[in-house]
Amino acid sequence: MxxxxxxxxxxxxxxxxxxxxxxxxxxxxxxxxxxxxxxxxxxxxxxxxxxxxxxxxxxxxxxxxxxxxxxxxxxxxxxxxxxxxxxxxxxxxxxxxxxxxxxxxxxxxxxxxxxxxxxxxxxxxxxxxxxxxxxxxxxxxxxxxxLREASLPALQADAQWQAVGLTAAPDLLTLSLFCYAHAPLAALVESLQHSLNPVRLLVPETIAPMLADTLGVSKLQVGERIARQNCTYYILPFLSQPDYDRLLTLCDFNFVRGEDSWIRALWAGKPMIWQPYQQSEDTHLRKLEAFMDHYLPLSTGTTAEHSLRNAMLAWAQGTWQTEHWQALLQAWPQISHHATAFKTRQSQxxxxxxxxxxxxxxxxxxxx
CATH class of the missing domain: 3.40.50 (Rossmann fold)
Known part of the structure; x- marks a missing residue:
């Protein structure tokens, strides 16, 4: 203290x-x-x-x-x-x-x-x-x-899947999803179900009704698991802030929104896509561009930079396509390295x- x-x-x-x-x-x-x-x-x-x-x-x-x-x-x-x-x-x-x-x-x-x-x-x-x-x-x-509390590194180092009620899935890419209602969820579902790498998507209960509509089911309950082609969906309960931080650290990729989850995804040091709150006159897109100018310079001109920039813009603009996810997969080692490097630089x-x-x-x- x-x-x-x-x-x-x-x-x-x-x-x-x-x-x-x-x-x-x-x-x-x-x-x-x-x-x-x-x-x-x-x-x-x-x-x-x-x-x-x-x-x-x-x-x-x-x-x-x-x-x-x-x-x-x-x-x-x-x-x-x-x-x-x-x-x-x-x-x-x-x-x-x-x-x-x-x-x-x-x-x-x-x-x-x-x-x-x-x-x-x-x-x-x-x-x-x-x-x-x-x-x-x-x-x-x-x-x-x-915001970055002194206890965060220790919490991340000790993160275990059991703490958030799940088990490890080493043969799958694990993604977390936290988004606004205007996110192109149907397009994301389509791209993940045709993913070249099998994935599991962790969805909080607040987003479950949106996912249920997209999948054409009446309701999705906390704890429910539903498999469609190359993607398996899991519905998570409301997590405490420490458990959410653990989840972001454990996942391979995080879709986040707003402010709090945005910051926490950056500290997780994993590949991520941020969705800004939608505003009139495309003000939110200017905010996104400004963030990407800070987030992406470490990989300027690379395949990773183009893949991330295109994917973030498509997610924010509602123009997401299967090609965006495939491009991220192809640049996976580079975007993973970039996320870690950004966390290290920002932590200074x-x-x-x-x-x-x-x-x-x-x-x-x-x-x-």
Whole structure:
């Protein structure tokens, strides 16, 4: 545990759960790392406590879940308040922050776009007298970095299939699938069923209804297995965050989405495809291109680079074809090496919470 002369004993974190998983997934990891590695007591304010408890599982002795609702009473603000993803702090709490002279940070969405470096850690004075600092995760030293707890390497090194309720399948390529509803799932199913290498696809229960529609079955239950040609589908239960990290490490290939699973797939060091959240005017494709510019330079001009870039764009645009999967298979040794190399290179940078604590310490040390 790291101790600091300036970090306060309590930090409040606010999170609105707008897409069921991403917001609370990131917020819970952030809270856990602050509590476990820096000994900070956390009040995590969420608008859906029941869903938050699915991520908390057994909880944490230094983290308390608080219900954030329209009539919630806010008596005293913390010295440091973290707003996640621009969720807008309650007016009553902001008044308490004024009395407490709180430091206010908005930990925003992860992006690889170049503008992030210019906006990271910049102050935004508010009309009520508070100053709101924007803290941007990112892939370069000029950003806030990526969430990466100190315990992650040990968890990955000890990962076993039994921990996630499965057995090893050395004769199959094992893939995990976490995607949005607009993913070209039918095309993926077609390509995997005609895969040159036999595969098994691990699908969480939240995606099972989509897969059932694609396969033409009425329903798929947790624990069910269904084989079609060269692909076998397994339906997984909801996994805790540590078990999901283990799963990504054990799989040969991971389809991920949004933010939390995206970061975790990168740390798994396995070949992956990221699906950004779909936005108007193809904004999500610009975000994808920016990420690929960071992710792919280690293999620029190679077959692996072309295969990955084409596959990621096709997955995001809904134009996936069997040829994309076949191209990935043909470049498998190269894309596997690339994933490991990217993880190693990115791990050399400071993680998000380390950078966040350093920034908070500076703000508190200079507070007047």
């Amino acid at each position: 790291h101790l600091s002369a300036f970090m306060p004993s309590r930090v409040d974190i606010f999170c609105k759960i707008v897409d069921n998983f991403g917001d609370i997934g990131v917020s819970w990891r952030l809270a856990q790392q602050l509590a476990s590695e820096y000994g900070v007591t956390i009040q995590l304010w969420v608008d859906d406590v029941a869903l938050a408890k699915q991520f908390a599982v057994v909880g944490h002795p230094r983290i308390t879940l608080q219900h954030w609702h329209a009539t919630a009473a806010f008596t005293q603000a913390a010295d440091v308040v973290i707003e996640t993803f621009g969720c807008e702090l309650p007016a009553a709490y902001q008044q308490a922050m004024l009395r407490q002279r709180s430091i206010w940070l908005n930990v925003d969405y992860l992006s690889a776009e170049p503008w992030v470096e210019s906006f990271h850690a910049q102050p935004s004075p508010q009309a009520n007298g508070l100053v709101r600092y924007f803290f941007y995760p990112g892939f370069t030293p000029a950003t806030g970095g990526l 940078q400071a993680d998000l919470v380390t950078n966040l604590v350093i920034f908070i310490e500076k703000c508190l040390a200079h507070r007047v």
